[in-house]
Amino acid sequence: MRIGRTEKIIHHAILVCLGIIFILPLLWMLVASIDSSAIQALKIPEKYTFQNYMGILSDPSIIRSFLIGIFLSGGQSIIVVLVSILAAYPLSRYKPSYKKSFLYTILFLTSLPMTAVIVPVFQMFLIFNFVDKLWAVMLFTAGTSLPYAIWMMKNFMDSVPLELEESAWVDGASVWVGIRRIVAPLMLPGTFTVLIFTYTGSWGNFFVPYILIQSPEKMPASVTIFQFFGNYGLVNYGELAAFSVLYSAPVVILYYLSQRYMSKGFSLGGATKG
């Protein structure tokens, strides 16, 4: 719709103001990370430095927490992708009698707040002696991100035409060969979307490892960021900012790489099309 000049200026002005408000807290992080004398407030650094980053990167315990984070999130994402591809296949290709109830349950589970089950999960971990076991934490987070992943994966798979697969079957291919040769390649963008979506969600997860992991040397980066606060009384803002940038960068980059596909899977748009 065409709008008047004044109105257009007002729209732009409001958006610019909002944009500034949105960028201020993040801008501080970026600027303070290269400021040799970073403080709590946003200021132009008198001296630019990479010392903060060097400090982070030369600390073996921080590097270890990053590696643990990569291990936990990577492992979780791979499990989730494999399991959700397997689960999406029959939901998209076959007509099991329990399909409807299964999908409704999945959809119901996607929106439940995970915070609410952590206490019984912790108790389960105590009983089975899973506390501090990284693989157990990985399986738990994989389980909780499965519903959404299955849902997204099914929608992506629905958009791969069955005819292609059928013609492969006619040529004598088995179901497995059909999946490997036809479905999997066409599903690649969808698979990456689920992978990245799961990875970003897991990378940012503070709550679960904070509760389920107790040894400091097994904490992922999302938890070790805490060490910049509290313990010393005095916060090293430069290093905190550098840590935050290093910790946030991977997911921000991954997100932008996949944004085009992400919005498709994310809108739950397929939900209404079935």
Add this chain to the structure above:
Amino acid sequence: MEVTPNISGKKKISDNIKSSIFLSPALILLLIFFLTPMLLTIVFSFTNLALTGTQAQNLKFVGFDNFVQMFNDAELYNSIGKTLIFVLFSAIIGQCFLGFLIAFLMKGKNSTFRRAIGITVIAAWVTPEIVVGFSWVAFLGDNGTLNSIITALSGIEPIAFLFEYPMVSVVVANIWRGTAFSMMAFQAALDDIPLEVEEAAVMDGASRWRIVRNITIPIVKGTITTNLMLVTLQTLGVFTLIYAMTGGGPGNATMTLPIYMYQQAFVSYQLGYGTAISLVILIIGALFSLLYLRFLKVKI
């Protein structure tokens, strides 16, 4: 797209068997790590489960004791109230409204401009929650960015936002973080409105406000409902942001249900009572989730 099976008598049974094989890994994981804990939430809320002391070895069913305690727990009522305020202001009013506003103002603008604004809003959303928490602690601190701006502009002494206005602080931070989700949902919906519809109304001399009220909003009504549900559920479970910013305090000013549950279960070691509180969260979440399923009218 629904696949029509090749008609054969055994098709149904073989479909079920094949599907079960494919679904079994997912079912096992969901059963162990999702459905069992949900079930245990109900079971444990009837026990005296505790992390330390004699009760740790001596698990007993205590009937409705936890729930009786809940009825008499002023602190619990406080957290339910705080949760409602937090969800109402940060999710329903804040994120949903601001997301709509941004999407609405962006419509029909230069695409570079749209991208620039969109990226800043989305960056706030993609940044890990714990980092967002710390960034806002720094932003709102006595010597933080906001106070330096306020002092520079008006000369007012720095305000201790997190102590004087803790709820406002966490609500604003959560709006800041979550708005991108609503913005993206509304952008998609608004872009789908055919230009002619609104243009015809302009021709008829309708005012801007009337067009929004009588045309735009009714068309995106479905998106508004869906978005409200999702955002409410997401906000209901928020723990990390509040924990990093205020820890539920000062006093109990920002003690929402997830924080109170954490306090009871992992600080006071009353796992049984903590589970009873999580049951409350789970029930609220389940009710919203069911409402959501109804409104979405999913065709499976």
